[in-house]
Amino acid sequence: MSSPFCPQSVGADTEAMLIKIDLHSTGFEPLVVLEHWQQAQSGIAASAAEAHFIGRVRGVAADGCALEALELEHYPGMTEQQLEQLARDCCSRHGVNRCLVQHRIGRVLPGEAIVLVAIGADRRGPAQRCCQELLEALKHHAPFWKREWRSDGNREWLSGNTPL
Amino acid sequence: MSSPFCPQSVGADTEAMLIKIDLHSTGFEPLVVLEHWQQAQSGIAASAAEAHFIGRVRGVAADGCALEALELEHYPGMTEQQLEQLARDCCSRHGVNRCLVQHRIGRVLPGEAIVLVAIGADRRGPAQRCCQELLEALKHHAPFWKREWRSDGNREWLSGNTPL
Amino acid sequence: MVSVVAADVPRVGTIRILLFAGLRERAGWGEQHWPANPGCAAGLTPRELWLQLQLPGELGSQVRVAINRQFADADTPLRAGDELAFLPPISGG
Amino acid sequence: MVSVVAADVPRVGTIRILLFAGLRERAGWGEQHWPANPGCAAGLTPRELWLQLQLPGELGSQVRVAINRQFADADTPLRAGDELAFLPPISGG
Numbered sequence: 001m002s003s004p005f006c007p008q009s010v011g012a013d014t015e016a017m018l019i020k021i022d023l024h025s026t027g028f029e030p031l032v033v034l035e036h037w038q039q040a041q042s043g044i045a046a047s048a049a050e051a052h053f054i055g056r057v058r059g060v061a062a063d064g065c066a067l068e069a070l071e072l073e074h075y076p077g078m079t080e081q082q083l084e085q086l087a088r089d090c091c092s093r094h095g096v097n098r099c100l101v102q103h104r105i106g107r108v109l110p111g112e113a114i115v116l117v118a119i120g121a122d123r124r125g126p127a128q129r130c131c132q133e134l135l136e137a138l139k140h141h142a143p144f145w146k147r148e149w150r151s152d153g154n155r156e157w158l159s160g161n162t163p164l
Numbered sequence: 165m166s167s168p169f170c171p172q173s174v175g176a177d178t179e180a181m182l183i184k185i186d187l188h189s190t191g192f193e194p195l196v197v198l199e200h201w202q203q204a205q206s207g208i209a210a211s212a213a214e215a216h217f218i219g220r221v222r223g224v225a226a227d228g229c230a231l232e233a234l235e236l237e238h239y240p241g242m243t244e245q246q247l248e249q250l251a252r253d254c255c256s257r258h259g260v261n262r263c264l265v266q267h268r269i270g271r272v273l274p275g276e277a278i279v280l281v282a283i284g285a286d287r288r289g290p291a292q293r294c295c296q297e298l299l300e301a302l303k304h305h306a307p308f309w310k311r312e313w314r315s316d317g318n319r320e321w322l323s324g325n326t327p328l
Numbered sequence: 329m330v331s332v333v334a335a336d337v338p339r340v341g342t343i344r345i346l347l348f349a350g351l352r353e354r355a356g357w358g359e360q361h362w363p364a365n366p367g368c369a370a371g372l373t374p375r376e377l378w379l380q381l382q383l384p385g386e387l388g389s390q391v392r393v394a395i396n397r398q399f400a401d402a403d404t405p406l407r408a409g410d411e412l413a414f415l416p417p418i419s420g421g
Numbered sequence: 422m423v424s425v426v427a428a429d430v431p432r433v434g435t436i437r438i439l440l441f442a443g444l445r446e447r448a449g450w451g452e453q454h455w456p457a458n459p460g461c462a463a464g465l466t467p468r469e470l471w472l473q474l475q476l477p478g479e480l481g482s483q484v485r486v487a488i489n490r491q492f493a494d495a496d497t498p499l500r501a502g503d504e505l506a507f508l509p510p511i512s513g514g
Contacts, residue, residue: 031199078487
């Protein structure tokens with residue numbers, strides 16, 4: 001149904017998929033990055049549904065010791081390529097059009113953000129599911145490795161992720 | 165295992181459940197609210213996993229017409245009580261300890277935030293699941309009603325939520 | 329326990345009835361006080377009031393009941409001083 | 422297509438082999454160039470290199486293979502100029 005009083009909107013469906021991925025070798029502020037990301041989506045064009053996830057370094061190592069820092073090694077070149085591919089696949093599977101992935105590399109301190117995933121979509125279900133799924137995908141299929149620097153002097157490479 | 169070099173941390177488990185709920189009769193900025201909420205959790209005490217959801221008013225009404233505004237009526241007194249109860253139940257079910265719910269009332273414009281749910285937890289699974297579940301709970305069990313003010317002059321009460 | 333907003337002191341011996349949103353507009357009113365002598369309201373339920381007030385729509389499938397700001401069964405006996413609300417389909421978030 | 426970072430120009434006639442994280446530390450090296458004459462590397466696979474290099478751990482169950490920065494099967498024939506990486510268990514995010 002269309003009338004002169006009821007113009008059809010040009011919605012998010014017609015926009016290109018927008019994926020932004022960054023690796024940070026120093027600290028980043030998730031909310032500051034989110035603000036810049038949102039500013040590119042002003043007014044009516046803003047996503048009706050946005051799901052975010054922020055992961056931070058715990059203060060405690062896997063063995064219960066206090067943690068001094070987490071070291072994040074990665075495979076330069078492959079990491080970026082994999083993140084891009086995982087994001088693109090996940091977004092098109094869920095039909096979402098906006099995706100932000102930020103990941104730390106190097107030495108990360110307790111309380112600092114390691115990862116930020118944000119998804120913008122027209123519906124809450126796809127936004128939430130895509131955010132969850134992309135987080136799992138990058139945790140298992142992007143070439144990152146964590147080493148714990150413990151306060152007792154031990155340095156241990158982790159052989160996997162914490163349980164979901 | 166405990167040694168002088170390996171003090172046991174006092175983790176989030178021992179903290180009380182922290183629930184913050186607000187109704188806004190004028191616009192609120194989700195990222196600003198989140199920033200204040202996060203500032204209460206500084207340094208190592210910051211949640212290792214944080215899941216957010218932001219819902220905004222679409223520019224298009226249910227019938228495809230352009231939307232001028234969304235009117236949000238609620239049941240003062242019951243709304244706050246219900247939100248508190250839903251949040252408390254959901255958080256204790258998922259074992260999470262930090263919860264933020266912000267909801268608009270009154271006249272809300274396209275692009276403006278209607279709802280923000282944020283959950284802080286020690287693990288990503290509980291954070292994400294609790295955020296999703298609490299959003300569904302408040303959409304169906306907190307006494308809010310939306311009326312669309314359409315650009316063709318129609319004013320229509322919605323009889324439910326958009327599909328998940 | 330009866331919980332009320334400061335501006336709306338309950339009238340002794342009445343049941344305060346509230347309607348919201350589309351239901352309020354279809355009924356043409358948003359608030360009524362129904363006489364209910366203390367001790368004599370026994371047996372009066374939201375379902376009976378719904379019928380007596382000839383409210384539009386279907387109680388149960390579409391319209392939910394809250395007594396004193398808690399969801400309640402439509403067959404719960406009401407007491408003088410209660411705040412009863414009929415809630416059309418919720419659409420928050 | 423061989424994709425390389427600017428600082429690491431591939432040596433013609435070799436396969437560049439990379440190790441990471443715990444695997445690199447246990448092996449005691451992070452990068453090697455394995456001779457592979459163009460056309461003559463046929464048949465040489467990551468699995469064979471893994472055995473010849475006597476790398477620690479288990480290929481497949483623990484260690485994954487990437488060829489030219491894409492996950493690949495450990496039995497994929499390698500070609501001169503390829504970048505081969507052995508990836509210990511991933512723990513990102």
